Amino acid sequence: MREAGYPGDGEIGENLRRVQNRVEAACRKAGRNPEEVTLIAVSKKKPWEAIREARAAGAADFGENYVQELQEKQAIQESEGMDGIRWHMIGHLQKNKVRFLIGRTVLIHSVDSIALAEQVEKESAKRDAVTDILMEVNVAGEESKWGFRPENALSGAAEIAKLAHVRLRGWMTSAPYTADGESNRPFFRELRQLSEQAAEAGLLAEFDRNYPVPVLSMGMSCDYEAAVLEGATMIRVGTEIFGERG
């Protein structure tokens, strides 16, 4: 039985390998080591069976957009005793939901305001935790997108760098949807340049084994190869792996 929008029947594994092959090809073209690029399988609005199939095919990093959906999936994960999943929060986050995330994800990509970073600080401090985050930047300036405006990103990073229970690991952006990924390269380049400026200014947390370089989370189904060519270290791919969302 196929559910709408869920390929099933081993297709997810094939899709994963196809994306991985394209990432490797883009890395070769850019003279990069494919190990620098983490593929995050974006499983929002997809059933647990899709995650199970992707996990069986080797995916380990999963991205979710909604706190409640993440919690439901983590509950199933626990009941099945499945380990080895790294959860990434990539969707717009309301302040009152932050407390549910502390200690439950490896990285919150979608910190789009100082107020939200301060909430992560407060909830992390309560639990004696340190939470890794990215700053989301709206480099394309789309009205519909969340994120810091590029001109506010460095001053925002300076504020966030002061928070003791938050570690700023890098940057995230979503470029416009496009049929031609190449057209988004200028946006990806801008995010990389911003990251370089922040690193020079000493605004990013010290690098360690988990994050040897600043994280650049950019590139989705329509443009992940272009993002890799511009230095993405994490790409967030949903549709190309799991099929269209209903």
Ligand SMILES: *Cc1c(COP(=O)(O)O)cnc(C)c1O
């Ligand atoms: C849904 C989503 C993705 C994945 O998009 P696809 O086009 O399905 O690959 C990536 N990043 C964010 C922030 C998303 O919300």
